[in-house]
Amino acid sequence: MKLPRLSLLVGAALAASILIGAPLASAKTVKVTMTAMETDVAIDNKGSKYPAWTFDGAIPGKVVRVTEGDLIEFTLINPKENKNSHSMDFHAAEVDVLKEFAEVKPGGTKKFTFKAKRAGVYMYHCGASVMVQHIARGMYGTIIVDPKEYTKDFPKPDREYVLMQQQFFPDAENYKAMLENTGWTNSLINGKVFHYDPVHDPNATKVLMAKPGERVRIFFVNANVNMPVALHPIAGIWDRVFPNGSPKNVLYDMQTAGVPVAAASAFDIVSPADRPTNVAIVDHTMSAALRGAITVLMNRPDADPTLGKGDNILP
Numbered sequence: 001m002k003l004p005r006l007s008l009l010v011g012a013a014l015a016a017s018i019l020i021g022a023p024l025a026s027a028k029t030v031k032v033t034m035t036a037m038e039t040d041v042a043i044d045n046k047g048s049k050y051p052a053w054t055f056d057g058a059i060p061g062k063v064v065r066v067t068e069g070d071l072i073e074f075t076l077i078n079p080k081e082n083k084n085s086h087s088m089d090f091h092a093a094e095v096d097v098l099k100e101f102a103e104v105k106p107g108g109t110k111k112f113t114f115k116a117k118r119a120g121v122y123m124y125h126c127g128a129s130v131m132v133q134h135i136a137r138g139m140y141g142t143i144i145v146d147p148k149e150y151t152k153d154f155p156k157p158d159r160e161y162v163l164m165q166q167q168f169f170p171d172a173e174n175y176k177a178m179l180e181n182t183g184w185t186n187s188l189i190n191g192k193v194f195h196y197d198p199v200h201d202p203n204a205t206k207v208l209m210a211k212p213g214e215r216v217r218i219f220f221v222n223a224n225v226n227m228p229v230a231l232h233p234i235a236g237i238w239d240r241v242f243p244n245g246s247p248k249n250v251l252y253d254m255q256t257a258g259v260p261v262a263a264a265s266a267f268d269i270v271s272p273a274d275r276p277t278n279v280a281i282v283d284h285t286m287s288a289a290l291r292g293a294i295t296v297l298m299n300r301p302d303a304d305p306t307l308g309k310g311d312n313i314l315p
């Protein structure tokens with residue numbers, strides 16, 4: 001009689017331990033594949049070409065979006081037609097720089113996995129030597145790790161946009177100038193000079209849009225190789241700033257907030273609900289703003305309902 005009872009107890013304990021571990025079962029496995037491409041891309045609204053190094057042929061690379069706890073299975077393909085080794089450094093990963101982030105020669109492929117343990121917004125970039133050149137030529141992107149749930153302090157926004165800023169060095173081969181921070185002529189926002197600013201560039205056709213009163217969250221990533229960013233919304237105030245995009249880090253009522261090199265933050269703006277307005281999101285560092293780092297956010301009742309929603313966060 002005693003033995004069956006014991007086995008029941010053991011069985012119950014096993015079931016309990018499995019149940020306690022249950023939340024992990026909801027985490028997803030997300031497969032992400034990128035191909036390093038050495039190719040010409042347009043770096044302004046006129047279509048001027050530049051010999052870029054890219055992930056999948058675009059500056060910046062695609063937005064990777066996962067949820068806290070997810071496992072990312074990543075594959076980097078470096079086609080044999082390329083002349084350089086490339087690599088992947090996800091700032092959201094806690095791994096071994098010499099193993100997971102190692103360089104891949106042309107013709108090679110590398111796979112690694114990591115768990116996205118900490119909610120936030122992070123840069124990813126190529127870390128192959130000379131790293132300054134691989135970033136300055138365009139090998140970077142954004143990975144967003146969403147928290148498992150939104151909260152009162154970290155509410156679900158009405159619209160979301162990703163903005164990545166980069167110092168542009170027209171002499172693509174001169175990595176010494178990149179290291180010495182000389183010779184950069186422009187700031188790129190999501191890969192183009194004045195990408196979303198028809199005020200300063202008549203060739204610009206895009207702006208960010210929202211309806212008056214909506215909460216707009218800007219995931220801002222500083223992909224400059226040397227310069228910090230002072231992000232300010234002209235004619236607005238950041239309702240909240242979340243350094244590193246973490247729900248645990250909340251700053252209220254900020255005019256300007258700094259974003260160091262290779263850092264990222266989430267910036268919330270809620271424009272007045274009773275009138276249409278335009279806001280210019282700038283790196284208030286004047287040498288960057290007037291060289292391309294200005295983005296117009298139009299708040300109007302007839303705002304395009306698809307912009308800043310779903311997959312359309314990097315227009």
Ligand SMILES: [Cu+2]
Binds near residue numbers: 053128
């Ligand atoms: Cu590279």
